[in-house]
Amino acid sequence: xxxxxxxxxxxxxxxxxxxxxxxxxxxxxxxxxxxxxxxxxxxxxxxxxxxxxxxxxxxxxxxxxxxxxxxxxxxxxxxxxxxxxxxxxxxxxxxxxxxxxxxxxxxxxxxxxxxxxxxxxxxxxxxxxxxxxxxxxxxxxxxxxxxxxxxxxxxxxxxxxxxxxxxxxxxxxxxxxxxxxxxxxxxx
Numbered sequence: 001x002x003x004x005x006x007x008x009x010x011x012x013x014x015x016x017x018x019x020x021x022x023x024x025x026x027x028x029x030x031x032x033x034x035x036x037x038x039x040x041x042x043x044x045x046x047x048x049x050x051x052x053x054x055x056x057x058x059x060x061x062x063x064x065x066x067x068x069x070x071x072x073x074x075x076x077x078x079x080x081x082x083x084x085x086x087x088x089x090x091x092x093x094x095x096x097x098x099x100x101x102x103x104x105x106x107x108x109x110x111x112x113x114x115x116x117x118x119x120x121x122x123x124x125x126x127x128x129x130x131x132x133x134x135x136x137x138x139x140x141x142x143x144x145x146x147x148x149x150x151x152x153x154x155x156x157x158x159x160x161x162x163x164x165x166x167x168x169x170x171x172x173x174x175x176x177x178x179x180x181x182x183x184x185x186x187x188x
Contacts, residue, residue: 002114006159008177013054019071019077021128022116024106028062028186028187029186030058030078030184030185031062031120031184031185031186032120032122032182032183032184033059033077033169033170033172033183033184034169034172034181034182034183035171035180035182036055036180036181036182037173037179038179039173039174039175039181040086040161040171040172040177042090042170042171042173043055043090043092043101044106045100045101045103046052048101049095049100049101050099050100050101051094051095051096051097051099051100051101051168052054052099053101054094054101054167054169055130057091057169057170058094058167058168058169059167059168060164060166060167060187061075061162061167061168061187062075064186065071065173065188072185073162073188074159074160074162074187074188075159075160075168075185075187075188076158076159076184076185076186076187076188077091077157077158077160077170077183077184077185078129078130078155078156078157078158078161078177078183078184078186079129079130079133079156079181079182079183079184080111080127080128080129080130080181080182080184081109081111081127081128081130081178081179081180081182082115082125082126082127082128082178082179082180082181083111083128083178083179084111084113084177085110085111085175085176085177085178086088086108086109086110086111086129086175086176086177086178086183087108087109087172087174087175087176088106088107088108088172088173088174089106089107089108089109089170089171089173089181089183090103090105090106090171091104091106091144091158091160091166091168091169091170092104092167092168092169092170092171093162093167093168093169094165094167095130095164095165095166095167095169096147096166096167100146101108102129102139102165103139103140104122104138104139104140104143104144104160105136105137105140105160106136106137107132107134107135107136107137107140107146107158108132108133108174109130109132109133109134109156109187110132110133110151111128111129111130111131111178112128112129112130112131112132112151112152112153112154113128113153114128114129114153114154114155115127115128115129116128120184123185125180127180127182129155129156130155130156131148131151131152131153131154131155131156131175132148132149132150132151132152132156132188133146133148133149133156133157133158134146134149135149136158139179140160140161141161142160142163144158144159144160145158145159146158168185170183186187
């Protein structure tokens with residue numbers, strides 16, 4: 001057998017073994033973005049939209065489990081509220097160290113009847129998952145999408161391409177019946 005034949009056999013073997021290895025996507029547990037007990041005053045982008053004015057409750061995005069900084073391509077955001085009702089939310093983002101606030105998406109979320117049985121953050125107060133998120137208005141490079149715009153009594157999510165941004169915050173406004181809300185993020 002010639003060297004050329006051995007090299008070809010070695011390459012085929014490597015490719016075959018590589019095909020047997022499953023692809024893996026980074027998976028992150030849900031992390032609390034914000035928990036509020038009253039509606040927010042909207043961020044004033046005319047005077048407080050720069051990085052230096054970024055609210056202290058904006059969270060740094062993750063790269064690896066436990067690491068800070070951006071790295072996940074897609075963020076999944078889920079919501080819960082204390083009682084049946086609805087609220088308006090706005091997802092905001094900032095780059096690291098400089099730049100203006102960006103509004104990723106705004107929409108209305110409505111709670112369903114599916115109770116939160118196990119909280120991602122270990123909480124225990126009675127909450128219900130949001131099961132309906134209206135099609136979001138996006139001001140972003142790639143549209144944010146809702147997993148459920150009609151309310152199927154299943155957990156609804158917003159999926160967002162983070163586009164290299166480093167910090168995220170969810171602002172809650174216009175409560176209807178709801179008196180407390182939480183938002184969680186996970187990365188894909």
